[in-house]
Amino acid sequence: MLFDQTQRAISQQLTNLCTQFLPQLVETRREFARIGEDLDTAAVKNAQVSRHKAGEAERASHLLLATRKCYQHFALDYCLQLNTFKTQQRLDILNSVFSFVHAQFTFFHQGFDLLRDLEPTMKTMAAQLSQLSTDCAAKRKDLENSHLLVQQRDASGEPLVSPCPESDDIIQGYLFKRSRRKSKTWKRCWFSIRDNQLFYRKSHKVHLSDDLIVKTAASRGEQQL
CATH class of the missing domain: 1.20.5 (Single alpha-helices involved in coiled-coils or other helix-helix interfaces)
Known part of the structure; x- marks a missing residue:
């Protein structure tokens, strides 16, 4: 929204100023310059005509008078358009600056409202x-x-004893256990001693009900383990 308002505030207004006034102003200036050349030509002819030829002198004088009036008319018209363009230029530029500042004000005011809603x-x-x-x-x-x-x-x-929460484990940790199958592979299992018995399971994350009792451990055996 800020970008759109900025474009309309500056680009479009100044573009309209250039497209509406400048072409007509350029055309009037071109016509004014052409009539100025005609006035110079008529003045030269009027100065060079022989006064013994009354008809030619009168036509040259009338042509000079008509050209001078036309030149004065275009001069006033050109001056009016220049002044109108200058006045409109100031107005459009000030409007553009005001619209741009207003767009900035609206942008930051909306941002302030949004952040104020986020305050809680x-x-x-x-x-x-x-x-x-x-x-x-x-x-x-x-x-x-x-x-x-x-x-x-x-x-x-000293031995590191890590009792499990809500249990009576004396010591626990990972050990390697040899499989009873023919392959005789070693598997890493979680062992713990609880209630004078040795338990093991696949992982310490397995529920306690999945424990398998290996053997009854004597107090001396617990200290050795």
Whole structure:
């Protein structure tokens, strides 16, 4: 809309000014110059005619008088068109500038109205971003603490125990298990010790009900594992 209004405000108005006034003004100027040449010719003939020839002198005088009147008429007409063009030019240019400024005003005013309608959403989003920043900071702190704890335990040589939430697992992790089939291939399975028993499943994402009991683990065996 802004581009369209700018085109109409500047391009179309100035184009109309040039197409409506300039062609007629150029034609009047051309005709004015031609009549000026005719006036010069009539003046020269009137000056050169012999006064002893009364008829030719009278015709030359009448031709000079008629040409001078025609020249004066076109001079006034040409002056009128020039003044009209200058006045219309100022008017159209000022109208173009005003229309352009008004188009800019409308554009930014509509943008302000749209952004003002978004103000409640922006406030809600700001609150969400603030909460998200707080959560991210807390999560980063937890991760840093966990990383520090792992480094401390690794330095002390203590075993890493990672109990599963809502379970009584003592230790868990991935181990390779040899298949009972003839191929005797090794498969990576998720093992855990819970209630003094060793369980395994394909992945730690599998539901606990899919666990397979391998054997009953003694306390000593749990420490060795």
